[in-house]
Amino acid sequence: MLQIGFNTTRPDVAQLTMGQRSTALAISGFGVNEATIDTFNQGDLVLTLSKPHMNTAVLEVSDGSWQMVCKARLYPYSTANKEKKRLDIAFKQLKQDAAAKVAPHGLVGQTFDGDNVAVDGAQDDYKGPVVVTKAMGEGAIEGKASDYAVPTPYSVDFTYSRFYAESATPRDISKLTGQKKKVKVGPKLEAASTNDNPTDA
Numbered sequence: 001m002l003q004i005g006f007n008t009t010r011p012d013v014a015q016l017t018m019g020q021r022s023t024a025l026a027i028s029g030f031g032v033n034e035a036t037i038d039t040f041n042q043g044d045l046v047l048t049l050s051k052p053h054m055n056t057a058v059l060e061v062s063d064g065s066w067q068m069v070c071k072a073r074l075y076p077y078s079t080a081n082k083e084k085k086r087l088d089i090a091f092k093q094l095k096q097d098a099a100a101k102v103a104p105h106g107l108v109g110q111t112f113d114g115d116n117v118a119v120d121g122a123q124d125d126y127k128g129p130v131v132v133t134k135a136m137g138e139g140a141i142e143g144k145a146s147d148y149a150v151p152t153p154y155s156v157d158f159t160y161s162r163f164y165a166e167s168a169t170p171r172d173i174s175k176l177t178g179q180k181k182k183v184k185v186g187p188k189l190e191a192a193s194t195n196d197n198p199t200d201a
Contacts, residue, residue: 002045003154004061008085011057011072014049016040025049027057030074065098066091103170105160107141107148113170119178139178142171 005015012029016022027036027049040047044064051057056073071088075081091108093099104112121140124133136145147159156163173180 004047004059005153006059006070006072008072008087011085012051014047014059016047025059027051030055030057062094065093065095067094068092099170102162102165102168105142105162105168105171106158107137107145110142110160110171113173115170115173116183117173117180118183119173119176119180121178139176142175 001018003017005017006013010029012027014025016024023040025038025040025047027038028051031054032051037048037050039049044062046060046062048060049057050060053073055078056071058072059070061068061070069090069092072085073088075084075086078084089108091112093112099112099114103114104110119140122135122138124131124135138144141148143159150156150158162168
């Protein structure tokens, strides 16, 4: 099992731990113009840490079946926004049968249910000079947001966890109360991500 530490505080480093072995990917930090890249390969596992822009660091993780992309970057107008940073995460299914035996779950994983139906949950109102967010995906996720909380950063234990499952079917969207709509699925496999609106960070 691989544990990966990556955050906006030190986006120039990704810490990897496998059993008793630990290593790190490292690039130049924010504010350095030169483009840098570091990689880690082991079997089908490929990790890449890169800096496509002076204010952005990107960690890509792939095992041949799934891909995860984490982008750590400064808010637009960074000086006016007090140098705040955000972390955007996207997931992509690389193999058609990646979820055949165990359908993924979790806040994002459950959206890979293969039914070509989008479910819209509760959304915040971003009108006005001050916005206080409160929507937590109600209606678009099974259960409530607190069901997905884990006790420690690397824990796999939460209400709907399937980490140790040998078989599991996709969620039943008939139990979701959010607005449902059919979506067209093109030749590319489905992907899901966190909201890319800067106010949602």
